[in-house]
Amino acid sequence: MSAAENAVRPAAEAERGPAKVVGVIDIGANAMRMVIAQVRPDGAIEELERTQRAVRLGHDTFTHGRLSQRAMNAALGVLRDCKKLLATYQAEGVRAVATSAVREAANADAFVDRVAMAADLDLEVLDPAEESRLTVSAVRQAVQGVLDLGQAHALIAEVGGGSTLLTVLDRGAITASASYALGSIRLQEHLATTQEPQARAVALLRQQVSNVVEAIKRALPLGKVNTFVAAGEEARFAAQHIGQAAAPTGRVWTVEAKPFDRLVADCARLSPERLSKKHGLPLQSTERLVPAFLIYHALLHATPVERMLVCGVSMRDGLLLDLARRVTGADDPELAEGVIQSARTIGEKYRYDAPHAEHVAALAVRLFDELQGEHGLSPRHRLLLRVAATLHEIGGFVSNRSHHKHSYYLIANSEVFGLRREEVLVAAHVARYHRRAAPKPTHLEYLALPREDRIAVNKLAALLRVADALDRGHARQVRDFHIERPPGELVLYVRGVADLTVERRALEEKGDLFEDTYGLRLRLEEDAAPAPDARRASPME
Amino acid sequence: MAIEPDLDAPELFFNRELSWLEFNDRVLREGLSPDVPLMERLKFLAIASSNLDEFFMVRVAGLKQQLAAGRTARDPSGLTPAEQLERISRRAHAMVAEQAAGIREALARLAARGLRVLGPAEWTAEQRSYLRSYFASAVLPVLTPLAVEELQPFPILPGLGLNLLLGLAPADSADAAWKLAVVPVPASLPRFIPVPAAEGLNQAVLEDVMVEFIGQLFPGFAVKAATVFRLTRDADVPVTDDDAADLLQLIEEAVRSRRRQGVVRLGLSAHADPRLRDWLKQWCEVGDDDVYEVDGLLDAAGLYEIVSRPGFEALREPDWPPQAPRDLLGADDLWQAVADHDVLLFHPYESFQPVVRLIELAADDPKVIAIKQTLYRVSANSPIVAALARAAEQGKQVTALVELKARFDEARNVNWARRLEDAGCHVLYGVAGLKTHAKLLLIIRREEHGIRRYVHAGTGNYNDRTARVYSDVGLLTADRDFAADASAFFNLLTGYSQAVGWHKFAISPTESRARFVELIEREAAASTPDQPGLIMAKMNSLEDKALIQALYRASRAGVRVLLNVRGICCLRPGVPGVSENIEVISIVDRYLEHARVFYFRNGGHEEVYLSSADWMGRNLDKRLETVFPITAAALRARLVGALETYFSDNVKARRLQPDGSWAPVRRRGKPVRAQQKLYEEAVEAARAADQAPLQFRPMTRPAETQS
Secondary structure: OOHHHHHHOOHHHHOOOOOEEEEEEEEOOOEEEEEEEEEOOOOOEEEEEEEEEEOOHHHHHHHHOOOOHHHHHHHHHHHHHHHHHHHHOOOOEEEEEEOHHHHOOOOHHHHHHHHHHHHOOOEEEOOHHHHHHHHHHHHHHHOOOOOOHHHOEEEEEEEOOOOEEEEEEEOOEEEEEEEEOOOHHHHHHHHOHHHOOHHHHHHHHHHHHHHHHHHHHHHOOHHHOOEEEEEOHHHHHHHHHHOEEOOOOOOEEEEEHHHHHHHHHHHHHOOHHHHHHHHOOOHHHHHHHHHHHHHHHHHHHOOOOOEEEEEOOOHHHHHHHHHHHHHHOOOOHHHHHHHHHHHHHHHHHOOOOHHHHHHHHHHHHHHHHHOHHHHOOOHHHHHHHHHHHHHOOHHHHOOOOOHHHHHHHHHHOOOOOOOOHHHHHHHHHHHHOOOOOOOOOOOHHHHHOOHHHHHHHHHHHHHHHHHHHHOOOOOOOOOOEEEEOOOOEEEEEEEOOOOOHHHHHHHHHHOHHHHHHHOOEEEEEEEOOOOOOOOOOOOOO | OOOOOOOOOHHHEOOHHHHHHHHHHHHHHHHHOOOOOHHHHHHHHHHHHHHHHHHHHHHHHHHHHHHHOOOOOOOOOOOOHHHHHHHHHHHHHHHHHHHHHHHHHHHHHHHHOOEEEEOHHHOOHHHHHHHHHHHHHHHHHHOOOEEEOOOOOOOOOOOOOEEEEEEEEEOOOOOOOOEEEEEEOOOOOOOEEEEOOOOOEEEEEHHHHHHHHHHHHOOOEEEEEEEEEEEEEOOOOOOOOOOOOOHHHHHHHHHHHHHHOOEEEEEEEOOOOHHHHHHHHHHHOOOHHHEEEEOOOOOHHHHHHHHOOOOOHHHOOOOOOOEOOHHHOOOOOHHHHHHHOOEEEEEOOEOOHHHHHHHHHHHHOOOEEEEEEEEOOOOOOOHHHHHHHHHHHOOOEEEEEEOOOOOOOHHHHHHHHHHHHHHOOEEEOOEOOEEEOOEEEEEEEEEOOEEEEEEEEEOOOOOOOHHHOEEEEEEEEOOHHHHHHHHHHHHHHHOOOOOOOOOOOEEEOOOHHHHHHHHHHHHHHHOOOOOOOEEEEEEOOEOOHHHHHHHHHHHHOOOEEEEEEOOOEOEOOOOOOOOOOEEEEEEOOOOEEOOOEEEEOHHHOOEEEEEOOOEOHHHHHOEEEEEEEEOOHHHHHHHHHHHHHHHHOOOOEEEEOOOOOEEEOOOOOOOOOHHHHHHHHHHHHHHHHHOOOOOOOOOOOHHHHOO
């Protein structure tokens, strides 16, 4: 390398090491999209390529309930092209995801399998909670400096081809998130509006949208919302026409309700063909425009808000942020908070003993951190342990008898914001094994888990059992302890508790899994002396 | 408020064919101008001739097809195809006569300088005998006479070649009916044959020699009459690529079939025997309007042979060797230079070599992982094609879009395409239904700190030869938005993606026109009497009706519109209430003006765009083109300066008059010849860099050494 080449390079840049190229592929209801980007060591994302191909998988799923061979083949062809582009950049991380069009198809598994075989891609079928989480994560980043989500009661809406994702943020924390079967393609397919005269088609669409929005009003506290954030392609189209740029990044706009009303009315009068001509858009885009507009419109007017904040980001940007965090190793604290908040909301629904749940969760996490060297699990598992601990006793809502089993299926059938389906299942299993029998080959659901997840369940459930034993009396006696580790043992010195008999007995009952899993004998001792400063820690964070 | 004029009125538009003929007339004017060095005059005379050939092969042929199909639709200027053909014929006949006179005059002047082209009457006995033996030894063996026993079928003669038509009679019978024979003039032989002479360079013309001695080919016959003739055939063979299994093959077939297309023009020597003339007319199925009798050289493009004779430097323009590009002066690492700042390349004042070098560097650079490029017209033995092939052989991912449909270059393009494919390039043969005219190069390089992409986008083809004579502008940049757009453009071409929205580009056929209309309308909207808007636009041709009407509206809004249109201009300037604020100039000089540059004052926030597209319907609707802004202020300023230089030209510039004629720009003050001034500026910049005081480049603070 020439001296000059070295010389002109800023020194700061040279120290940071190379950027990593990552790709995300999103298989939606009407199109397949890919973003290839490079992530700098400081987390900055530079987009390299953005591609989009119209493949209307949603058409099949929403009308016939399954993907046709033809659509699958088309999708595989596109994925192979995507792989070629990814190969150009020698991309190191690729995440391929699919949403409602695949999720709801009866033959989704066959498709996932074909993708793996033919395109060598591990296709992840996102559940709605994960979709919302990704969108919210991208929105959070995009609105930085424009809007303080920490002060807002916000409704974030993304209208897709198959579904509308709604998330309620209360002063920054996610309090509710849900997916509604209200999508621009789905609406058309259901109502076969493409065959109807324009005015009648729009009337039908309005009726259908209004029905669903009424249901949404009953489920979500829309009346309290003071900030309406819209993400999605059609919202961006509206913003580009009647919006005011709200951020210099060009990714956030404000759209006032009145002009939006007019735009929606204007567009609704025109057929997709005429819209296409007027705006120079492909017909496939304009067919979706009016259904999507009607959904945003109805949602906006279901809140007391007078304007939309349109965010030019999508779930793909959230996927990129995820990948970027993986590159930089950074965690997303807001995300974790969202997950925990969501778990609490579920707990409340099943009238959990919140103080006990929180206490056990804190103890469990403390143990997790202490034993990091033994279990070698990721921060993500720490989060799952926390969710499991928060919800471990919700089965009591059904019946106290075998409440661990009730906890299992209540959790397994909940949408925990920000967790993927498989993650929810892990948390559900951890909760299931917080008492009574340890995992056994006769437990079919447990056996159905992938091996890695089974191991994680064992390790995490062992910790939860110990934590739960430490609060057997639900009195939150054990607050402060330090740990010592003579060979083959783990000793918990508990401060400020005179009598640990109850806890010891509980540990004898529940410590078996811990000893089996970690190969350490567990002992509980009263700690009379004050704990050394370095060791002192409160499990309450 | 004045009455809104009808902007569809035919009198507001010039016919595009007639306007093109006026362009060719401007080329011809250079060939006739006493101010132009003799050898250059011959060049312009030759160019006017080959231009006209192409015009007949494509445009006139197209009109004739329309006529044959019974079309009577009027063009924006209100003419039917029949009316257009009639006017074209009248204008072209006058032009051909003037050109022939011009050639005679130029050759006479050349004779005075020692370079003589001799007619048979001027041959000395010695020369005559030399030519007789030349004919026997060099010409006769390669002749292929085609006897025409009957009138049908007429032999299939390729277009544009010279032929002799002979009326033969048996030597022993004076009044027998003529037999006819056609003898093609071999294209493989020199057109001008040096002959022995006491002084200077004396030459005879091949077809004269053939006419004189052709009797040797037909023993027993007497040549009763002879004429040289030349056919121009319809070359407008449509290639329907919408369902082409093998486009390569299709193109090859189209090229072959051009030989059999109908004749659209018959050229023949003046004073030809009327019987031969009538026979030819009948055979070719052409009318009197399509017959062009030339008193002198048929096919003046042959004059190139004289122009390319070495020597006679006093009769030529001084050489203007391309200079090192201003933005690359002192840069020893091309990658680094481009990564540091955008680079403007103004050819041929500045060398095209950096573009070639960049591709060659890329081919051998282990850091480069992919190269993507459009190739429209490439030179013979193109170093760019060679570099791309080498890059592919070294395992880089090379994507080349070879536009097979580039007219008259199809055959050559097929060859390049095959060569690149053999080397392992991913070769695309254009996009169905659209010609890919955009000039775009993308190099993806994995550098120490990640991926960096380098883009070259320009107004000219990736052709190192024409870059010496075409005036074009190119931009080298590592700007991320540009790179993302270039990637997206190639994804569009390769079918990897649909259009996903552009950061900086506007492309044809989808957005270019709308973008330009928007820019013009913005200028009109912001124009006030105190601060009138200003548009300066330079292009090859202005034909698109929507854009012309937008310019009319801008003129009405008070925007000053300065147009530098080299070729066709259908806009009529100086019409009161419509286009009185519009001025159109054209520059025909030693370099072919080919850059497309567009300037908008935009209330002081000046914007400059480059484009591969002219403002013509075909560019905006039928081609894949790119329009992109120049964002670096210094580069923008240079382009604004260049545009202003063109508009200050009072040597070569001509101004379009409201009646459609072009008059030399008479402006007092010192003479300004734009091309010369631009060249001198390039020389000055390079010299200034050379003479910069010796400067050490401290390694610790290296950024200071970069401009």
